[in-house]
Amino acid sequence: xxxxxxxxxxxxxxxxxxxxxxxxxxxxxxxxxxxxxxxxxxxxxxxxxxxxxxxxxxxxxxxxxxxxxxxxxxxxxxxxxxxxxxxxxxxxxxxxxxxxxxxxxxxxxxxxxxxxxxxxxxxxxxxxxxxxxxxxxxxxxxxxxxxxxxxxxxxxxxxxxxxxxxxxxxxxxxxxxxxxxxxxxxxxxxxxxxxxxxxxxxxxxxxxxxxxxxxxxxxxxxxxxxxxxxxxxxxxxxxxxxxxxxxxxxxxxxxxxxxxxxxxxxxxxxxxxxxxxxxxxxxxxxxxxxxxxxxxxxxxxxxxxxxxxxxxxxxxxxxxxxxxxxxxxxxx
Numbered sequence: 001x002x003x004x005x006x007x008x009x010x011x012x013x014x015x016x017x018x019x020x021x022x023x024x025x026x027x028x029x030x031x032x033x034x035x036x037x038x039x040x041x042x043x044x045x046x047x048x049x050x051x052x053x054x055x056x057x058x059x060x061x062x063x064x065x066x067x068x069x070x071x072x073x074x075x076x077x078x079x080x081x082x083x084x085x086x087x088x089x090x091x092x093x094x095x096x097x098x099x100x101x102x103x104x105x106x107x108x109x110x111x112x113x114x115x116x117x118x119x120x121x122x123x124x125x126x127x128x129x130x131x132x133x134x135x136x137x138x139x140x141x142x143x144x145x146x147x148x149x150x151x152x153x154x155x156x157x158x159x160x161x162x163x164x165x166x167x168x169x170x171x172x173x174x175x176x177x178x179x180x181x182x183x184x185x186x187x188x189x190x191x192x193x194x195x196x197x198x199x200x201x202x203x204x205x206x207x208x209x210x211x212x213x214x215x216x217x218x219x220x221x222x223x224x225x226x227x228x229x230x231x232x233x234x235x236x237x238x239x240x241x242x243x244x245x246x247x248x249x250x251x252x253x254x255x256x257x258x259x260x261x262x263x264x265x266x267x268x269x270x271x272x273x274x275x276x277x278x279x280x281x282x283x284x285x286x287x288x289x290x291x292x293x294x295x296x297x298x299x300x301x302x303x304x305x306x307x308x309x310x311x312x313x314x315x316x317x318x319x320x321x322x323x324x325x326x327x328x329x330x331x332x
Contacts, residue, residue: 004291007031007064009055011039013093014070022047024287033058036164059086066290072174077102084109089116089294091286095184096307098176103311107304116293118300119307120286121188131274132262136193141266142251147194148230149186150244152237160211170211177214179314183233186243188310196224201326202317208236219317
């Protein structure tokens with residue numbers, strides 16, 4: 001295979017993926033697709049590729065190897081399965097979907113067809129985050145006993161009313177809520193750093209927006225390691241305070257800030273230099289990741305099985321909020 005040929009569906013977040021495909025070695029952007037013709041035409045003219053508003057036509061092309069899906073959250077795995085059944089490899093933006101059952105169906109479809117299925121979580125491609133993972137795994141902060149995520153974002157009502165189709169971010173059919181949409185970046189991050197979650201106790205509500213989905217969730221976690229965790233996500237915090245992740249161990253603490261980088265402080269070192277932790281060469285983004293997976297057989301940075309974990313966690317938080325009882329989850 002001289003190059004991996006890509007199609008990108010959904011040109012909101014998908015614009016970034018299209019740019020990455022064009023920049024990646026061994027890849028070619030063949031076609032872009034969006035329901036809004038002007039968006040599709042703009043990207044096609046920018047990158048010199050074909051465009052369409054009919055995703056089925058793009059899936060049916062025999063000059064495309066992989067499809068990137070950047071549509072509303074509740075449609076990701078439906079489209080991934082269609083792409084796989086059309087003979088393509090597939091990758092989806094976060095979250096993998098909003099239902100665990102859909103994730104399982106897509107994972108099985110990819111296995112049956114022998115195709116690559118991946119999830120695009122940008123934080124996983126950061127070298128600094130990979131070095132942090134290596135440092136934690138090597139015991140730099142000792143035995144971890146607590147990890148917490150504080151995501152306090154602000155979204156206007158117009159954010160939920162807008163989009164295309166209009167209002168998709170506000171509807172349970174196509175979206176989850178603050179933990180499933182915005183917060184899932186950091187749900188994935190803390191689960192990657194701390195390991196599988198065993199139990200979730202959650203509370204969710206809609207506090208300040210006219211939407212079907214939630215705009216605040218608090219999830220108390222018990223990890224399989226015995227550590228505890230707390231995830232707070234909201235889109236009702238004015239002003240937008242960003243996201244902080246803190247991880248406490250017997251020897252020190254990690255402070256990860258969306259806006260201000262990473263600090264690792266231990267009893268032995270006031271501030272740990274993460275650059276000393278060596279990590280293997282890895283793809284810089286989803287485009288490089290898919291090229292490597294398809295041409296070399298490497299495992300995607302976030303496989304379908306890995307992407308499923310964050311979906312299972314936020315679904316458990318929602319189920320717990322509804323029942324009032326903790327939910328035990330099976331992190332495969």
